[in-house]
Amino acid sequence: MASLGLQLRDYRLTTAEILYHMPDHPHLLQSYLWQELDIAPAYPVLRRFLDFWQANLDGKLHSVKLATHRLITPGEARAVAAEFRWN
Numbered sequence: 591m592a593s594l595g596l597q598l599r600d601y602r603l604t605t606a607e608i609l610y611h612m613p614d615h616p617h618l619l620q621s622y623l624w625q626e627l628d629i630a631p632a633y634p635v636l637r638r639f640l641d642f643w644q645a646n647l648d649g650k651l652h653s654v655k656l657a658t659h660r661l662i663t664p665g666e667a668r669a670v671a672a673e674f675r676w677n
Contacts, residue, residue: 593627596627597627597661597662598662599629600629600660601627601628601629602627602628602629602630602658602659602660602661603625603627603658603659603660603661604625604626604627604628604630604633604635604636604656604657604658605623605624605625605656605657605658606623606624606625606636606654606655606656606657607621607622607623607654607655608621608622608623608624608640608643608651608653608654609621609622609651609652609653609654609655610622610643610649610650610651610652611649611650611652612649613648613649616650619652620649624636624639626639628658630658633656636654636656640654
């Protein structure tokens with residue numbers, strides 16, 4: 591239920607592909623997918639996660655690709671040309 595409350599406050603499903611250097615082999619890149627509800631354009635949840643990563647994990651960040659999508663959108667209205675009823 592908390593998820594619905596966030597979505598009603600314009601939080602969106604946010605997916606980030608994080609590329610980072612492997613600690614033992616810095617010339618190799620590893621991919622990590624992160625997904626949470628976050629609010630655009632500031633992305634405070636993602637920023638907290640990336641700050642945690644830089645402070646506590648060994649893999650140095652290379653890049654972050656971001657995708658976001660609203661889960662709850664206004665309804666679409668359309669005219670109906672005909673109605674069929676079966677009894």
